[in-house]
Amino acid sequence: MVLSAWPPAWQAAWLLAVDPVGLGGLVLRGGASPFRDALLADLRQALPPATPWRRLPLNVDDERLLGGLDLGLSLAAGRPVHQAGLLAEAAGGVVVLPMAERADAGLAGRLAAQLEAGAGMCVVALDEGLAEDETLPAALTERLGLMATLTATAMVPQERAAASGSTSASALTAPADSTAPPAPPMTVAEVLAARARLAAVPCDAEVVQALCATAAALGLNSMRTVWQAWCAARAAAALAGREAVHQADAELAARLVLAPRARALPQAADGDAQQTPPDASSAASDANESPEKEQDSERRREADADADADAKAEGAPDADPRNDPRNDPRNEPSDASRHAETSVQALQDQTLAAARAAIPPGLLESLAGGVPRTGGGSGRKGAPARPAQSGRPLTPRRGPMRRGSRIDLLATLRAAVPWQRLREAERAQQGLPPATTALLLRRDDLHLKRFRRPQETTTVFVVDASGSQAMSRLAEAKGAVELLLADCYVRRDRVALLAFRGAGAELLLSPTRSLARARRALSSLPGGGGTPLAAGIEAAWLLGCRVQAREGGRVVLVFLTDARANIARDGSGGRLQAAQDALSAARRLRTDGLRSLLIDTSSRPEPAALVLAQAMGARYVPLPHGQAAQVYAAVSAAVSAPAV
Amino acid sequence: MSTPYPFSALVGQDEMKRAILIAAVEPAIGGLLVLGDRGTGKSTAVRALAALLPKMRAVQGCRYHCDPDASTAAAACEDCARLKSGTRIKTDLLPVPVVDLPLGASEDRVLGALDLERALSQGVKVFEPGLLAKAHRGFLYIDEVNLLEDHLVDLLIDVAASGENLIEREGLSLRHPARFVLIGSGNPEEGELRPQLQDRFGLSVEVRTPSDIGQRVEVVRRRDAYERDPAAFHAQWAKADARVRRQILQARERLTGLTVGDDVLHRAAELCVAVQSDGLRGELTLMRAARALAALEGDAAVTLDHLREVAVPALRHRLRRNPLDDTASGERIERAVTELWC
Numbered sequence A: 001m002v003l004s005a006w007p008p009a010w011q012a013a014w015l016l017a018v019d020p021v022g023l024g025g026l027v028l029r030g031g032a033s034p035f036r037d038a039l040l041a042d043l044r045q046a047l048p049p050a051t052p053w054r055r056l057p058l059n060v061d062d063e064r065l066l067g068g069l070d071l072g073l074s075l076a077a078g079r080p081v082h083q084a085g086l087l088a089e090a091a092g093g094v095v096v097l098p099m100a101e102r103a104d105a106g107l108a109g110r111l112a113a114q115l116e117a118g119a120g121m122c123v124v125a126l127d128e129g130l131a132e133d134e135t136l137p138a139a140l141t142e143r144l145g146l147m148a149t150l151t152a153t154a155m156v157p158q159e160r161a162a163a164s165g166s167t168s169a170s171a172l173t174a175p176a177d178s179t180a181p182p183a184p185p186m187t188v189a190e191v192l193a194a195r196a197r198l199a200a201v202p203c204d205a206e207v208v209q210a211l212c213a214t215a216a217a218l219g220l221n222s223m224r225t226v227w228q229a230w231c232a233a234r235a236a237a238a239l240a241g242r243e244a245v246h247q248a249d250a251e252l253a254a255r256l257v258l259a260p261r262a263r264a265l266p267q268a269a270d271g272d273a274q275q276t277p278p279d280a281s282s283a284a285s286d287a288n289e290s291p292e293k294e295q296d297s298e299r300r301r302e303a304d305a306d307a308d309a310d311a312k313a314e315g316a317p318d319a320d321p322r323n324d325p326r327n328d329p330r331n332e333p334s335d336a337s338r339h340a341e342t343s344v345q346a347l348q349d350q351t352l353a354a355a356r357a358a359i360p361p362g363l364l365e366s367l368a369g370g371v372p373r374t375g376g377g378s379g380r381k382g383a384p385a386r387p388a389q390s391g392r393p394l395t396p397r398r399g400p401m402r403r404g405s406r407i408d409l410l411a412t413l414r415a416a417v418p419w420q421r422l423r424e425a426e427r428a429q430q431g432l433p434p435a436t437t438a439l440l441l442r443r444d445d446l447h448l449k450r451f452r453r454p455q456e457t458t459t460v461f462v463v464d465a466s467g468s469q470a471m472s473r474l475a476e477a478k479g480a481v482e483l484l485l486a487d488c489y490v491r492r493d494r495v496a497l498l499a500f501r502g503a504g505a506e507l508l509l510s511p512t513r514s515l516a517r518a519r520r521a522l523s524s525l526p527g528g529g530g531t532p533l534a535a536g537i538e539a540a541w542l543l544g545c546r547v548q549a550r551e552g553g554r555v556v557l558v559f560l561t562d563a564r565a566n567i568a569r570d571g572s573g574g575r576l577q578a579a580q581d582a583l584s585a586a587r588r589l590r591t592d593g594l595r596s597l598l599i600d601t602s603s604r605p606e607p608a609a610l611v612l613a614q615a616m617g618a619r620y621v622p623l624p625h626g627q628a629a630q631v632y633a634a635v636s637a638a639v640s641a642p643a644v
Numbered sequence B: 001m002s003t004p005y006p007f008s009a010l011v012g013q014d015e016m017k018r019a020i021l022i023a024a025v026e027p028a029i030g031g032l033l034v035l036g037d038r039g040t041g042k043s044t045a046v047r048a049l050a051a052l053l054p055k056m057r058a059v060q061g062c063r064y065h066c067d068p069d070a071s072t073a074a075a076a077c078e079d080c081a082r083l084k085s086g087t088r089i090k091t092d093l094l095p096v097p098v099v100d101l102p103l104g105a106s107e108d109r110v111l112g113a114l115d116l117e118r119a120l121s122q123g124v125k126v127f128e129p130g131l132l133a134k135a136h137r138g139f140l141y142i143d144e145v146n147l148l149e150d151h152l153v154d155l156l157i158d159v160a161a162s163g164e165n166l167i168e169r170e171g172l173s174l175r176h177p178a179r180f181v182l183i184g185s186g187n188p189e190e191g192e193l194r195p196q197l198q199d200r201f202g203l204s205v206e207v208r209t210p211s212d213i214g215q216r217v218e219v220v221r222r223r224d225a226y227e228r229d230p231a232a233f234h235a236q237w238a239k240a241d242a243r244v245r246r247q248i249l250q251a252r253e254r255l256t257g258l259t260v261g262d263d264v265l266h267r268a269a270e271l272c273v274a275v276q277s278d279g280l281r282g283e284l285t286l287m288r289a290a291r292a293l294a295a296l297e298g299d300a301a302v303t304l305d306h307l308r309e310v311a312v313p314a315l316r317h318r319l320r321r322n323p324l325d326d327t328a329s330g331e332r333i334e335r336a337v338t339e340l341w342c
Helices: A008-018 A034-046 A062-066 A071-077 A105-116 A159-164 A169-173 A188-198 A205-217 A223-239 A247-261 A280-287 A291-306 A309-313 A335-339 A342-358 A361-368 A409-429 A471-491 A515-523 A533-551 A575-591 A607-616 A628-640 B014-025 B042-052 B078-085 B107-111 B116-121 B150-162 B213-228 B230-255 B262-275 B281-297 B304-315 B329-341
Strands: A025-029 A053-055 A094-097 A122-127 A146-149 A392-398 A447-452 A457-464 A494-501 A504-512 A554-561 A595-600 A619-622 B032-036 B056-059 B091-094 B098-100 B112-114 B127-129 B139-143 B164-169 B172-177 B181-186 B203-207
Touching (some): A008 A025, A008 A188, A008 A223, A034 A094, A034 A122, A034 A188, A062 A105, A146 A247, A188 A223, A205 A223, A205 A247, A205 A342, A205 B213, A223 B213, A457 A504, A457 A533, A471 A515, A471 A628, A494 A515, A494 A533, A504 A515, A504 A533, A533 A554, A575 A607, A595 A607, A595 A628, A607 A619, B014 B042, B014 B181, B014 B203, B014 B281, B042 B181, B056 B078, B107 B112, B107 B150, B112 B116, B127 B172, B150 B164, B203 B304, B213 B230, B230 B281, B262 B281, B304 B329
Parallel strands (some): A025 A122, A025 A146, A053 A094, A094 A122, A457 A494, A457 A554, A554 A595, A595 A619, B032 B203, B098 B139, B139 B181
Antiparallel strands (some): A392 A447, A494 A504, B112 B127
16 A cells, blocks of 8 residues: 555545544545545445444434434333434444534534543544634544645546546546556555554654654644654554554654644754745735735744754744744753754654645644634534523423423423323324323424523724834723723623734634633734725624624624725725725625724824724724723723614 | 553643642542643543542442431432431442533533433433432543533532532422532633632642653653553553552541641631632632642641642632733742742
8 A cells, every 4th residue: 555646635544544543533624525525435445344434413412422312202102212322323433524613512522522432433524614713623623633635636537537437536536746656545455454563563762752843843732642643653654564663654644643733833954944835825925925024034034044953953842932822941842852863863853844844835824924823712613503501581482302402391281281182082093002101292292491592792803003003002902902801701702803904904813712812812913014994894894794603692893993094905005995995895894784893093083984983883982092991991881782 | 441541650740640639638629620731631630530549338229329427417318318217228339430521511411300211101200310410429520611601610610519419490309419529621722711610629730741752752652552452551550550549548547637737727828818819718728738738648747838839729720810910820829939938
């Protein structure tokens, strides 16, 4: 089995087939496509025939997931009817989780618990998230070792498919740049042989050390991730039929397990300048890179050049403290590793280089920009609208038992009682014995309790960080956000932070309750450059719509700007066009019913700001000499105001 | 897992291990909060604890596995009241429960609810105990406690404070004892914990991945050895685990004989005033934790050194947070300790 003939997603699938328990699973990022179907089909074919394979619908209720009473059947039969849980059925097999980015914390928690309990199953999560922060809950990501992105561009149809007339889509999957003959997909025999060899592969301290060092350099703190990387390397060696783990296996593990999770940009081990991601979009972003960012990378290059060679070799965290949130002196590697032999050193360097080259382009950019990406941070992200469990009671509603719902006994009885005589007569007609229960219930009688869900508010600060804003203004905005966050303790609300400057808007902080993270995002808020007001409003609109659609919560957008737009939507200069774009973006906020508040930060009230506020239907608050406390008071009033 | 990972085989994480032992010796400490990144061995340690603890005696046939030696006061649950009224009760030896409370668990599963099965088949109204009943006299472990739904948090606070679970729903009306040590773990990066809940926990420890590459390699190597042959690995660490088990048992016996002197109490109060910790809970926890530590270490009296050891974990989460002050609470406490007691 030659792994290198396959694209990364397939390599991951083969490794998973060999060691499903150690690796825990696979996160496949990318939309639905024939390639994805082909990959799943290939994986399924490679597993021994008796391996269970279950698709897990997102709306699965606990009874079905963990096993329990089948209420509908039980009521019909008049005796308890049990159903086995999906997870129990999938023991020793594969659970496929489609639309994994919509999974809620509860489902993730249960799957994680099952994976921890050693039921021998693995999970293939199909992550179709589009936005950066739209991904599966972190509790699950953590436990699925392998990560791969499926992009159609990485593959071209081969002639082999046409020649052999085979309809197996796996023939489509050889990478474009590979000259190797497209290999046939893995067979069950190969998998079983590799599994048999797995136990014979000894634990290689040098490889483990290389993987540990690489993980540390990428800012990964979880020991579970390192363990999964080791499992991947071991599986790769077993697949290749080797008795020991080689360099290539360690590199493959670094590419498939460590690189996609990178939280910090490692220094190039050979002291090279920044390696640019190999795609066109980055070139475009380089072209309009802000001067500030340029200085930044300039500074980093210098740091690279004169950084202490020892520190580099050991994969110390990046010199830029913003890239490594946990950059404290205790993270310095100890003397023990300083006397590593040169062979170990070489192995580490190559592993790190492999991981570095495999960091996905988008991630690389965000790391280079100094903003650590936080995927799937909040536990409530992507939670489907579940019935509220507490709050103000509403009228009960007829409906089937679902997770998180409670039976309203009174309403149920009320629905059932009038029909009793008829139902008894029916039973007699059907020749059934008299019922053992005092009451004949049908599934349709069930009424559920309903509550009004207490709504949580997300306050989105949209901060103008352009050159026309004095630095003191930024400080005020920061102060106000901090004060609000302190409030969130009490009110359980969330805060997000968008900044716009130079060429566009940037989400510095996705909705969070975490003070620690918010403080970090605030401290790295840069300033200077043009005022792309339209881009800022548009980004706020997108975020607001997403939050409202997904969590059903309220959103309040707070704009802190002097409304002097000078960058149009398409990135070109020109005040007139910029102002028009801003206005049209503002109207969209109004039509979508997003509540907003515009704090005019110019030194005297600006007519343009008032016009903008009216266009978006926002409350207009001029604060010529604002203090953080005043901004905070205005925002508090807006947030606690009843919805219009 | 048939054989959980041995407690003694955990690499590093001494602060967490010591806090777990203190909670095992002195359940009155009020639980333990473990904060830190994922993959730092939090769950592993808690699951290892279950295998480590000596078994407990429980009333046979009681759904809440009550203690047979407990006074037959009003606190007795309905099962025990029924059993004890008749003949002599039989007892079982059971492992101390360590119950997982999964995120997104429904209220019914936590509190217990009407036993639908019995209601359907026999038409009787019987209470089916939930996770709180399972955890009675043991540990209730909540991974990612900071992501727990609010209404569940309220329930837990209520039950943990009163030591009994009160059911008033679906026509059921009953109470049963639910005294457990709450162990919560979470990552503050992903959402803050409500201060009301934070304050309920006795001790709070922060865990980090070992920063030393050598230690990290050791973690993977031990894990590898364990996965290859759990039984052999277990046998290898059985001695060390038995030592810890003995230490817990002896400490529990010694605990009753240890008194905390007035001077030490005075010192504890001094520290709590200095760091402005909220409420009296801080002093109590300091005192109890210091006493449990002294018992664990086999010392004859509680001294200032014991206080110093437990000051940070006992008070770290009780300081009033100032959102504009970046200093970690742990550092503030350490500063106060050096100023006061050195």
